[in-house]
Amino acid sequence: MGPIRLRGVRKAYEDGRRRHEVLAGVDLDVAAGELVALLGPSGAGKSTLLNVIAGIDSADSGTVEVAGRELGALGERERTLLRRRSIGFVFQFFNLVPTLTVLENVLLPLELTRGRGHGAAARAEALALLDRVGLPERGDSLPEELSGGEQQRVAIARAVAHHPLLVLADEPTGNLDSVTGERVLDLLTTLAAERGTTMLIATHAPEIVARAHRVVTLRDGVIAHAADGDRGTGGGTGSDAAP
Numbered sequence: 001m002g003p004i005r006l007r008g009v010r011k012a013y014e015d016g017r018r019r020h021e022v023l024a025g026v027d028l029d030v031a032a033g034e035l036v037a038l039l040g041p042s043g044a045g046k047s048t049l050l051n052v053i054a055g056i057d058s059a060d061s062g063t064v065e066v067a068g069r070e071l072g073a074l075g076e077r078e079r080t081l082l083r084r085r086s087i088g089f090v091f092q093f094f095n096l097v098p099t100l101t102v103l104e105n106v107l108l109p110l111e112l113t114r115g116r117g118h119g120a121a122a123r124a125e126a127l128a129l130l131d132r133v134g135l136p137e138r139g140d141s142l143p144e145e146l147s148g149g150e151q152q153r154v155a156i157a158r159a160v161a162h163h164p165l166l167v168l169a170d171e172p173t174g175n176l177d178s179v180t181g182e183r184v185l186d187l188l189t190t191l192a193a194e195r196g197t198t199m200l201i202a203t204h205a206p207e208i209v210a211r212a213h214r215v216v217t218l219r220d221g222v223i224a225h226a227a228d229g230d231r232g233t234g235g236g237t238g239s240d241a242a243p
């Protein structure tokens with residue numbers, strides 16, 4: 001019972017009169033503590049797949065299990081609770097709440113999963129995390145006062161604050177220069193490794209591919225090719241080798 005188990009997952013969008021099947025029978029297992037890079041050209045359905053795993057979007061058919069629970073068998077409320085408790089997100093454009101301070105942003109998942117009764121402890125944890133991501137003095141700042149790289153470091157602290165089983169990241173370095181992206185990636189993978197957090201990262205970045213335990217590629221709506229991260233670093237996505 002891994003953190004993620006997908007079988008025959010299909011998802012189509014109506015595009016005018018045409019039906020566009022973005023996910024056409026995706027099978028995927030991700031084991032506990034695994035770091036998996038999800039590759040595929042733009043428009044291949046990587047974001048759609050992450051959203052289906054998060055229960056934000058629903059599959060048309062097939063089964064999606066997260067933390068051993070089948071999402072299709074859960075009600076909306078249960079799905080929301082499972083998502084809050086078990087998943088952390090990192091987005092390309094950081095997605096911090098602009099009207100909340102940095103500290104309040106990091107506190108959000110803690111408050112959502114634990115309620116209000118843990119104020120002082122949650123605050124101490126959030127401050128410790130801001131320290132870990134190199135922003136000990138920025139708790140009272142607003143997101144707009146931070147650089148892109150700093151905002152993404154806050155987003156990483158927020159993603160792991162409630163010790164989720166699983167972190168889903170959608171192009172987390174896509175909007176950062178390569179040096180900043182490397183730093184952010186270091187933090188994300190270090191924090192995840194320390195906590196045994198499972199990670200699925202949609203990306204084009206070779207640095208992420210190089211660090212991944214496993215690389216999977218979404219092409220024509222299915223997982224086309226799986227290879228070890230070490231073997232996948234040099235070749236790009238041109239290989240059509242059969243599994």
Ligand code: ADP
Binds near residue numbers: 022041044045046048
């Ligand atoms: P990727 O993340 O790999 O770039 P996406 O999952 O964002 O791919 O998109 C895959 C395809 O699904 C694209 O053709 C996109 O236009 C389409 N798509 C995604 N979300 C929607 C939606 N809500 N409505 C209609 N089409 C969508």
